[in-house]
Amino acid sequence: MNAPxxxxxxxxxxxxWGCASAPGHKFHDKRMDFSSIKTVAVLPFINLSRDNQAxxxxxxxxxxxxxxxxxxxxxxxxxxxxxISRAGVxxxxxxxxxxxxxxxxxxxxxxxxxxxxxxxGEVRSGTAVGSAVSLSLExxxxxxxxxxxxxxxxxxxxxxxxxxFGGGGAPMNVITEDACRDLLNKLFH
Amino acid sequence: MASACAGARxxxxxxxxGVLPPANLSGAAIPTRELRETWEKVLxxxxxxxxxxxxxxxxxxxxxxxSTAGVDAEVARASAAxxxxxxxxxxxxxxxxxxxxxxxxxxxxxxxxxxxAIAWIDGESRTGDESPGLFELGLITDVHExxxxxxxxxxxxxRAFRDGAAPRARACGGGGRFAPRxxxxxxxxxRAAARSVAVLPFADETRRxxAGEVVALEMLRQLEATGHFxxxxxxxxxxxLLRYRIVMDNGVSLDGARVVAELLRTDLVLAGVVRDFExxxxxxxxxxxxxxxxxxxxxxxxxxxxxxGDDGVFFFDAGxxxxxxxxxxxMARSALETLGATAAR
Numbered sequence: 001m002n003a004p005x006x007x008x009x010x011x012x013x014x015x016x017w018g019c020a021s022a023p024g025h026k027f028h029d030k031r032m033d034f035s036s037i038k039t040v041a042v043l044p045f046i047n048l049s050r051d052n053q054a055x056x057x058x059x060x061x062x063x064x065x066x067x068x069x070x071x072x073x074x075x076x077x078x079x080x081x082x083x084i085s086r087a088g089v090x091x092x093x094x095x096x097x098x099x100x101x102x103x104x105x106x107x108x109x110x111x112x113x114x115x116x117x118x119x120x121g122e123v124r125s126g127t128a129v130g131s132a133v134s135l136s137l138e139x140x141x142x143x144x145x146x147x148x149x150x151x152x153x154x155x156x157x158x159x160x161x162x163x164x165f166g167g168g169g170a171p172m173n174v175i176t177e178d179a180c181r182d183l184l185n186k187l188f189h
Numbered sequence: 190m191a192s193a194c195a196g197a198r199x200x201x202x203x204x205x206x207g208v209l210p211p212a213n214l215s216g217a218a219i220p221t222r223e224l225r226e227t228w229e230k231v232l233x234x235x236x237x238x239x240x241x242x243x244x245x246x247x248x249x250x251x252x253x254x255x256s257t258a259g260v261d262a263e264v265a266r267a268s269a270a271x272x273x274x275x276x277x278x279x280x281x282x283x284x285x286x287x288x289x290x291x292x293x294x295x296x297x298x299x300x301x302x303x304x305x306a307i308a309w310i311d312g313e314s315r316t317g318d319e320s321p322g323l324f325e326l327g328l329i330t331d332v333h334e335x336x337x338x339x340x341x342x343x344x345x346x347x348r349a350f351r352d353g354a355a356p357r358a359r360a361c362g363g364g365g366r367f368a369p370r371x372x373x374x375x376x377x378x379x380r381a382a383a384r385s386v387a388v389l390p391f392a393d394e395t396r397r398x399x400a401g402e403v404v405a406l407e408m409l410r411q412l413e414a415t416g417h418f419x420x421x422x423x424x425x426x427x428x429x430l431l432r433y434r435i436v437m438d439n440g441v442s443l444d445g446a447r448v449v450a451e452l453l454r455t456d457l458v459l460a461g462v463v464r465d466f467e468x469x470x471x472x473x474x475x476x477x478x479x480x481x482x483x484x485x486x487x488x489x490x491x492x493x494x495x496x497x498g499d500d501g502v503f504f505f506d507a508g509x510x511x512x513x514x515x516x517x518x519x520m521a522r523s524a525l526e527t528l529g530a531t532a533a534r
Contacts, residue, residue, distance in 0.1 A: 053394065053464075056394065056464075057464060060462070060464070060477055060493065061370075061371075061493070064370075064371040064373070064477060064491060064493040065371055067371075067373040067488070067491055068371040068372060068373045068491075070373065073487070073488070074488075075443075076441060076442070076443065076460075076479060076481070076488055077462075078437060078441040078442040078443075078445060078460070079441075079442045079443045079444075081442065082442040082443075082444060082445075173370070173475070173495050177370060
């Protein structure tokens with residue numbers, strides 16, 4: 001049996017490292033013309049973390065980042081709340097196809113963004129402590145109610161520096177901003 | 190109705206003024222009577238003509254004035270007619286602590302008559318241990334001494350304004366270290382003329398009672414300091430919100446903003462949410478603020494800020510911001526710089 005060549009070994013190691021860094025998944029509907037999306041409503045996020053305010057915090061950061069790009073107009077949260085109430089959406093964090101269409105009409109939005117905060121806060125591994133955020137987002141196109149974009153991102157956690165020096169890692173807000181920036185990169189590229 | 194459409198603002202410079210009891214935004218109990226007496230005494234020492242507090246109390250009882258955090262149109266009109274005063278001084282205590290002593294106050298002079306308007310606004314905050322100096326000679330351990338210093342600074346500022354030697358509002362020291370994390374400015378936003386703004390009460394998502402009001406007040410102060418906006422007196426805004434039973438639990442909607450802007454006849458509505466406001470240890474604050482346009486029903490500007498008092502501080506606490514209200518003020522000023530409204534110091 002031939003021994004594996006060094007190049008192959010390096011390739012395998014890089015592939016494994018790539019898996020470990022958890023880049024998150026991404027889905028773009030190839031039939032969708034994303035340039036037609038001018039107005040977006042960011043709906044309340046589902047919170048699966050232990051922090052009661054995590055969903056609202058992450059939603060606020062993401063909505064601000066999206067608006068700050070200047071490419072898309074993001075509706076104010078109060079306006080979104082009014083639209084949800086007017087359209088009679090039972091679970092705004094996970095709207096059905098029909099509800100997404102109705103909500104789009106009520107808000108005059110081209111797309112809706114829903115999200116799930118899977119992890120938010122402190123994580124521990126042995127004596128090492130760090131902060132981590134993990135979230136996934138979905139974009140619904142409001143003409144048909146179909147999902148046209150989906151992506152997830154995980155940032156923070158316990159790295160080499162935290163294990164070696166301690167210190168608790170970067171602040172939550174910085175990590176949340178990293179994750180939101182990553183998701184915006186996945187939306188626009 | 191609001192005074193937003195009024196042209197030049199009436200400037201109470203020489204006549205007597207009434208001093209409302211301080212509104213408590215500190216989130217804790219404060220010695221209201223003592224603070225009011227000290228405040229009036231300090232003002233009189235600076236040559237400000239203050240009417241008898243008993244007369245003002247009787248007026249407040251007669252007109253059932255319950256909120257001392259602002260002046261509505263009815264109170265402004267009636268006080269001019271019945272008390273003969275040309276202004277009402279509204280004071281808010283944003284932080285009060287006995288040991289170690291700490292005090293943060295904002296005061297604004299609201300003109301009386303048919304169109305109440307903010308004539309002057311300023312704020313000051315100090316903690317006893319913020320500048321200990323060599324051998325701790327600068328340490329202040331007596332809360333009364335601290336009160337005298339804070340109130341003295343504010344009274345000097347009011348006196349200077351009434352003498353025509355100081356501007357209507359003073360900008361906080363800002364600096365890049367308190368710049369907002371994200372900001373958006375619409376192309377629809379122009380600076381063609383001074384525009385009228387109604388500042389709505391900020392939604393408060395913190396555990397600190399009154400944090401929303403403190404940040405909204407600091408934002409109002411810095412908006413005034415820019416000189417580009419005519420801010421509607423918060424008492425007038427509050428009165429209209431109560432009269433038309435406008436509740437904004439989940440943040441401001443475009444319809445809500447439009448209704449408020451129509452009622453107050455303002456061009457813009459400023460709303461926000463406070464997510465963090467911590468005073469224990471190193472102060473920190475986080476808020477998001479947005480400016481909605483009545484004409485286009487769109488968000489014209491949005492900024493999200495999060496800072497703490499020791500941001501950019503490396504050696505010997507030089508540059509440390511010791512109180513959360515002072516931090517909010519600096520953050521507000523830095524946020525407004527992204528609006529293109531740089532305040533002149």
